[in-house]
Amino acid sequence: xxxxxxxxxxxxxxxxxxxxxxxxxxxxxxxxxxxxxxxxxxxxxxxxxxxxxxxxxxxxxxxxxxxxxxxxxxxxxxxxxxxxxxxxxxxxxxxxxxxxxxxxxxxxxxxxxxxxxxxxxxxxxxxxxxxxxxxxxxxxxxxxxxxxxxxxxxxxxxxxxxxxxxxxxxxxxxxxxxxxxxxxxxxxxxxxxxxxxxxxxxxxxxxxxxxxxxxxxxxxxxxxxxxxxxxxxxxxxxx
Numbered sequence: 649x650x651x652x653x654x655x656x657x658x659x660x661x662x663x664x665x666x667x668x669x670x671x672x673x674x675x676x677x678x679x680x681x682x683x684x685x686x687x688x689x690x691x692x693x694x695x696x697x698x699x700x701x702x703x704x705x706x707x708x709x710x711x712x713x714x715x716x717x718x719x720x721x722x723x724x725x726x727x728x729x730x731x732x733x734x735x736x737x738x739x740x741x742x743x744x745x746x747x748x749x750x751x752x753x754x755x756x757x758x759x760x761x762x763x764x765x766x767x768x769x770x771x772x773x774x775x776x777x778x779x780x781x782x783x784x785x786x787x788x789x790x791x792x793x794x795x796x797x798x799x800x801x802x803x804x805x806x807x808x809x810x811x812x813x814x815x816x817x818x819x820x821x822x823x824x825x826x827x828x829x830x831x832x833x834x835x836x837x838x839x840x841x842x843x844x845x846x847x848x849x850x851x852x853x854x855x856x857x858x859x860x861x862x863x864x865x866x867x868x869x870x871x872x873x874x875x876x877x878x879x880x881x882x883x884x885x886x887x
Contacts, residue, residue, distance in 0.1 A: 681745040682789045696793050698848040702734050702805055703785040705841035721780070726816070728780035730809050730840075732757040737805060738788050749787040757782065793848045802844040813840050 704727055714720045732755075735747055739761065744752060752758040756777045759769040769775075792798055817836045821828055859882050867875050 678748060678751065682748050696791065696849075698790050698793055698798060698846045700738075700788045700790050700798075700802075700844070700846055701785065702731075702788075702802075702844045703842070704731055704734075704809060705784070705843060706839065707784055709839065724780040725778070726813070727784045728782040729757075730812060731784055731786060732782045733808055733812055734786050734805050735782070736761055737808060738786070738790075741801075742788075742790060746790065747786065747788045749785070750783050752782075755781055790846070798846040798848075802846065806842045806844060809842055810837060810840060 707727060711720065711723065714723060735744075735750075735752060736757070738744075738747060739752075739758075744758065744761075756775045756779060759775055760777065762769050790798070790801070792801070814833055814836050817832065818828065821832075863875060863879055863882070870878075
């Protein structure tokens with residue numbers, strides 16, 4: 649990590665790489681698997697892929713509305729379950745290995761999903777689906793760049809979360825034998841905020857590696873000698 653220049657603060661944002669280790673081998677395996685799934689292994693070098701960030705907001709609202717410890721628990725469980733539905737859909741379409749965050753290895757929902765695919769999971773007897781272990785956001789590498797496909801996927805994930813949340817509310821009313829009040833669906837929709845964004849990897853169309861094209865785009869922000877240092881480092885680690 650370079651401590652003398654402005655660019656030093658950006659090294660922490662670099663993907664996990666065992667040739668510049670500041671992470672465990674398990675973190676490297678997760679990122680390497682996601683990259684391979686997106687075409688990195690075929691020398692596409694992520695140029696035909698996009699980063700997806702999907703977040704379910706409203707965590708503070710759930711906490712503020714809680715009056716008992718069980719309210720806090722069920723609020724956490726709802727957010728965990730709803731975000732798992734996002735991860736599940738991504739996994740169905742592109743495979744679970746494209747998910748970078750959260751780590752779904754050993755997650756009860758993920759293990760149950762794998763068993764549904766006919767994949768045996770160790771220690772399934774001890775699985776507790778009632779533990780809210782999924783955070784409220786997901787980061788994944790999606791092997792797509794087409795704007796239409798990405799927009800459709802984002803809208804599908806967004807709609808799936810909100811429709812599932814509405815169905816949960818309807819089941820609660822049914823279980824208590826209550827009639828659906830006026831504006832109930834609208835109230836549920838307003839109480840849950842979702843946010844998603846795709847960031848396509850740029851492709852300069854000249855067949856260069858992504859980091860080579862990125863360096864050229866960053867030249868106007870850093871001194872020439874610093875950029876040459878970065879180029880030298882990246883050229884070395886990419887061999």
